[in-house]
Structures are given as structure tokens and as C-alpha cells.
Amino acid sequence: MKLRPLVTLLLLFAAALTSTPATAISAKDTLRIDVPEKSRQQGQFFTVKVADTSSKPELWFMERNYAMFRQPDSSWKALVPVENLARPGSYALLIRTDRLEQKIPVFVKPNYRKVQHIRLSPSKQAIKATSIEKTRIKDALQTESPEKRYKGVFLRPSPGRISSMFGLKRSYDGGPVTSYHKGIDISAPQGTPVKSTAEGRVILTGTVAEGYVLHGNTVVIDHGQGLTAIYMHLHSITVKEGQNVDKGEIIGTVGHTGISTAPHLHWGTYLYGTSVDPLLFLGHAY
Numbered sequence: 001m002k003l004r005p006l007v008t009l010l011l012l013f014a015a016a017l018t019s020t021p022a023t024a025i026s027a028k029d030t031l032r033i034d035v036p037e038k039s040r041q042q043g044q045f046f047t048v049k050v051a052d053t054s055s056k057p058e059l060w061f062m063e064r065n066y067a068m069f070r071q072p073d074s075s076w077k078a079l080v081p082v083e084n085l086a087r088p089g090s091y092a093l094l095i096r097t098d099r100l101e102q103k104i105p106v107f108v109k110p111n112y113r114k115v116q117h118i119r120l121s122p123s124k125q126a127i128k129a130t131s132i133e134k135t136r137i138k139d140a141l142q143t144e145s146p147e148k149r150y151k152g153v154f155l156r157p158s159p160g161r162i163s164s165m166f167g168l169k170r171s172y173d174g175g176p177v178t179s180y181h182k183g184i185d186i187s188a189p190q191g192t193p194v195k196s197t198a199e200g201r202v203i204l205t206g207t208v209a210e211g212y213v214l215h216g217n218t219v220v221i222d223h224g225q226g227l228t229a230i231y232m233h234l235h236s237i238t239v240k241e242g243q244n245v246d247k248g249e250i251i252g253t254v255g256h257t258g259i260s261t262a263p264h265l266h267w268g269t270y271l272y273g274t275s276v277d278p279l280l281f282l283g284h285a286y
């Protein structure tokens, strides 16, 4: 497996012979990449760090390009999501600069989440997402702002029991699996304060009256560098779009607006628009 560095060295040597100034071969001629997690489950993500490079690194995973973000120490970083329905198996993270390219093998494991059979009451069954909630929420969750706002381990947004896990596959009224649970549900009485789990900026507030009939009263927060969070089914919203929020700041209260059978908070976290398990952010700082 020493072939690639050798080939690189030979190419650089050849380049040094043909171009005029003889450049010394330094440590900068290999990419220094750190991927702490070599295997992850569906619905989780890989942390990719690249030490200072001659140009902004390009990152590819499962045929999709992910922006890398500059860190204060001049390194580059990205949290690369593994979609919950991605096929388990061996993959590679490809990192490329203007001069160098490297592949890091990684493994995606199944998460064995169960299929949840959901029966909707006739009144709830008739509810379809409106175009405003579909497009505005999708756009908000795909936000990739360069500044990293979140610091350290996240807080739980509300007290209460987790009544539904992330990633459960869903079948409605006996039909096929068409989706999965893109967050966790925390069961709590209506009116319980909901806190922002980390520092961020409010990029969306939407109410039932404005057309958020399925999601209910909703808040989306941009934590920066491709990470966003959604809070759904709120009773009240106490923040405004464009407002910065601190970790622990109250953004609203628990309710059961939209498609919901009992008061609970739905909290979802997204990387580059792909839903990942929010619990990952409670146990570890990224």
C-alpha cells in the first residue's frame, strides 16, 4: 500500500526536473486527513478533518460533493451525513486539492431500526403538507453558512421521555415503507419551555395559520457549517427570524400543532439537508 506515496514522489520529482525552480519536497506534499470514526451506522455521520492545504479541499462521499469549512487553526472540516436508508457496506471518502487526492475507506453499518406502522385518523389523513412548508423548510434545512456557531456538547431541548427514536422506518395505514422518523420525539405537557440545544441563528419560523399544517408551529435554527435543527408541533414560538440564540435560550413551548396525536416536541438535526440522529450531539462535541 506504499505505492501511492511513491508514485506521488516520482511525479513530483519529474515535475521538479521539467519545471525551472527546483522545489523541495515537504510534508505539504501529502494530505493529512483525520477521520476518527472508521465505521458508522445509517443515520449517523463521519467527521472529516484535513490539515492546512494549498487549496480548499473538495470532499466526495456516495457521489455527492460536500463543502469543507475553514477552522480557526487553518484546518478544514466537514460532518458528512450517512442517509438513514443508505445501503450498508464499504465506501470511500475522497478528498482532493489542486495537487493531491486521497481516498479514506469507511464502513456503513445497518442500524436495524424497526418499521413503525402508523394509523392516521381520517381527519389527520386528509392533511397534506402545503407548498409553503415543503419548500421553505427544505430550503432552510439545506443552509450551509461558513461560520461555526455551535460549541461543545448540545443540551436536551426539553425535559421528558423520548417517545420515538430517530430512524424508525414508517408505513402509513398498512402501506409500504415510504419514509422514516427524521428526529426524536420528546413527550412533555403542552406549555413546557423548549430550548435551543446549541448556539445558532433562527432562519425560519412558521405557524399553522401561515400554512404549516403538517409540521405545526415550527422553528429552524442554523448552527453553522452545514448543521441545522428543526423544532416542530410547538404551542408557541418566542423567537423571530434573523435572531441569534444562545445555547439554552427558550425558543417556544411544547404543543401538538400540525400532524400530532399528543403534546410532544419533535427535534431533528440535519447536515447538508440530510437528517441525522440528534442524540449524537448530546454525547459528544464536534
Ligand SMILES: [Zn+2]
Residues within 6 Å of the ligand: 164, 181, 183, 184, 185, 265, 266, 267
Ligand atoms: Zn417526530
